[in-house]
Amino acid sequence: MTHRWTRDDHILGMDRTIQRRDFLNGAAIAIGVPATGLGVAGTAAAAVSDVWPQDRPDYYPPRLQGLRGSHPGAFEAAHALRDGTPHAKPRPLRETYDLIVVGAGISGLAAAWFWREKHPEAKILILDNHDDFGGHAKRNEVVMADGSVRLMNGGTLMIDSPFPYSPEADGLLKSLGVDPVALSKRCEDHAFYRERGLGQGIFFDRETFGEDKLVGGLPDLGEDLPSMEAVDGFIEATPLSPAARADLRRLLTLFPDPWPDMTSDAKKDRLSRISYQAYIRDVLKLDPAVVAMFQTFTQGEWAAGIDAVSALDCWGFGMPGFRGLNLAPGATPRMSFTPRGYCVGASYRFHFPDGNASIARLLVRGLVPGALPGTSAEDIVTARCDYSRLDRPDNGVRLRLSSTVTAARHSGGDPAAASHVEVDYIRGDTAFSVAGAKVILACYNMLIPYLCPDLPEEQKAALHELVKEPLVYTTVALRNWTALDRLKVSSVRAPGGYWTSFNLDPIVNIGGYAGATDPTRPTLLRLTRTPCAPGLPEHDQNRAGRAELLATPFETFERETRRELGRILGPGGFDPARDITAVIVNRWPHGYAPERNFLWEPEVPDAALPQTVARQRFGRIAIANSDCGGGAYTDVAIDMAHRAVEDLTG
Numbered sequence: 002m003t004h005r006w007t008r009d010d011h012i013l014g015m016d017r018t019i020q021r022r023d024f025l026n027g028a029a030i031a032i033g034v035p036a037t038g039l040g041v042a043g044t045a046a047a048a049v050s051d052v053w054p055q056d057r058p059d060y061y062p063p064r065l066q067g068l069r070g071s072h073p074g075a076f077e078a079a080h081a082l083r084d085g086t087p088h089a090k091p092r093p094l095r096e097t098y099d100l101i102v103v104g105a106g107i108s109g110l111a112a113a114w115f116w117r118e119k120h121p122e123a124k125i126l127i128l129d130n131h132d133d134f135g136g137h138a139k140r141n142e143v144v145m146a147d148g149s150v151r152l153m154n155g156g157t158l159m160i161d162s163p164f165p166y167s168p169e170a171d172g173l174l175k176s177l178g179v180d181p182v183a184l185s186k187r188c189e190d191h192a193f194y195r196e197r198g199l200g201q202g203i204f205f206d207r208e209t210f211g212e213d214k215l216v217g218g219l220p221d222l223g224e225d226l227p228s229m230e231a232v233d234g235f236i237e238a239t240p241l242s243p244a245a246r247a248d249l250r251r252l253l254t255l256f257p258d259p260w261p262d263m264t265s266d267a268k269k270d271r272l273s274r275i276s277y278q279a280y281i282r283d284v285l286k287l288d289p290a291v292v293a294m295f296q297t298f299t300q301g302e303w304a305a306g307i308d309a310v311s312a313l314d315c316w317g318f319g320m321p322g323f324r325g326l327n328l329a330p331g332a333t334p335r336m337s338f339t340p341r342g343y344c345v346g347a348s349y350r351f352h353f354p355d356g357n358a359s360i361a362r363l364l365v366r367g368l369v370p371g372a373l374p375g376t377s378a379e380d381i382v383t384a385r386c387d388y389s390r391l392d393r394p395d396n397g398v399r400l401r402l403s404s405t406v407t408a409a410r411h412s413g414g415d416p417a418a419a420s421h422v423e424v425d426y427i428r429g430d431t432a433f434s435v436a437g438a439k440v441i442l443a444c445y446n447m448l449i450p451y452l453c454p455d456l457p458e459e460q461k462a463a464l465h466e467l468v469k470e471p472l473v474y475t476t477v478a479l480r481n482w483t484a485l486d487r488l489k490v491s492s493v494r495a496p497g498g499y500w501t502s503f504n505l506d507p508i509v510n511i512g513g514y515a516g517a518t519d520p521t522r523p524t525l526l527r528l529t530r531t532p533c534a535p536g537l538p539e540h541d542q543n544r545a546g547r548a549e550l551l552a553t554p555f556e557t558f559e560r561e562t563r564r565e566l567g568r569i570l571g572p573g574g575f576d577p578a579r580d581i582t583a584v585i586v587n588r589w590p591h592g593y594a595p596e597r598n599f600l601w602e603p604e605v606p607d608a609a610l611p612q613t614v615a616r617q618r619f620g621r622i623a624i625a626n627s628d629c630g631g632g633a634y635t636d637v638a639i640d641m642a643h644r645a646v647e648d649l650t651g
Contacts (some may be wrong), residue, residue, distance in 0.1 A: 014578025071585035078405035091434035101437030105129035106136020109443035110364040111642035140358035145523035154356025154588035181351035194491035202490035209497035247290035280312035304470030379512035389425035416620025446628035463614035484573030542592035593633035
């Protein structure tokens, strides 16, 4: 279609032909790229004759551009269900399964894995509304300007958790051949950017701070006490006023104890009841410019700014301002919860080049033999999935994509007397129905009351409380990264920006994949945006952010990407029209699983938590997904899958 570009759009490169878009709100179109590197390009176009897209040999969604994540075509049927729009009467299929899993994210795939461990001969059907498996563990596979192929996570970033992995989650990783400690030592180069002199920078924008200025060398906030030389060097380069600079220096070093007569437990109790914004603004009385500088620092972790996150959480997360308090580690005896940011013996950490999409791919390799070649956690990174093998009739496990479930009901209506569960779903323009002896709903939990209206009212109310946190991860392909090298930054925070942070692709050398270590060669950037409505309670901010994401066209995301990168990296020679070669927007209106936030939610016994009430078994139906586990982490998704299988097997 034709489009009228403005002069500024031309300067930004909006009119350039790159791998990224059509203009129907970013709906994916067929994109041909050279068959080099990882896999072969394909499309998610409409079915030809009676063959579904995923059954075609050229189907390969990891290469699709434009709006990904919750992409057009993945959510419309669910929204119609929510709004009470009647669907067509489903056509019964002559398919009966021992288990039907709704949701092919890590939790759904893990549920199928655990079920097969107990029942090796079971017939399992996995249904998912997206055009790819993995759920939030989305894989972005990009053909670069030089013909090489690079990978980026479009969702779940890494193996990481505030707590050690459970025996079930750890055991699953080991079954998949994933040893995070060994892989991290062997494959991750954490020192590369630092040894090259690149670090974290902050972009002070003129709208918020009076001047556009990128300042590198932000000291590591997690250090016990950063060097005065590093602190002073960073502060002197900022455009802050003398008063704000003095406040920032005290915050980053050793601010005096504001409550010297209180015990550690009493201090932590008070910190749990105020936001970090209130703590540094009202208790420490910092300059407003310093408060603004840190406003978005928590968004990447909790999809909310410091106005909606407790000071106690921020202490546990390593934010500055607490050294003078001399707080003892851990929660206090009077607390019925552990701070969300406090790691009591945190899990191991490892980052696959495509994030935890590699875990989803390893699960599919084990569930559907022949779909993914290879034998190890290292060769999975470059293995090309043959999607045409996922839903073959002779498979023990069938994985059916682009299939939005609209109902799961017990035969006869009585869960106690039912012999099976009937599951309706929409694929393309047609409604179908299949039968399963048992069902695990590993989908977005807030949708479940619409799928199962016969659930107890208390359980439906609890499921409705599990409001997920919206976010956007955008993958940008660069012709080279010389500008970042010149500016000596590998990651940037932009407190006043549309994108509040971005970073160069981490250096991971695994299997046949190597990190991008030459600044004159192409690489990928990951940009993060978590739309918020500061001042509201966290879940209200989440709802406002979700509405914004669903109303934002791809063109806006791309324009803001080009504009912001041009402003920040322009002094290093970056030209957005010349240097951007691809844009993929991974939009997640229902992103991070909800965690309890005691600024806004009452402390209640574990048995009364919405997550606990929401995940109760209902006849032949069990509930999984990290939503009902109270944490946006891969191990929580796995643990909830294991629990759901145990619920159904006794």
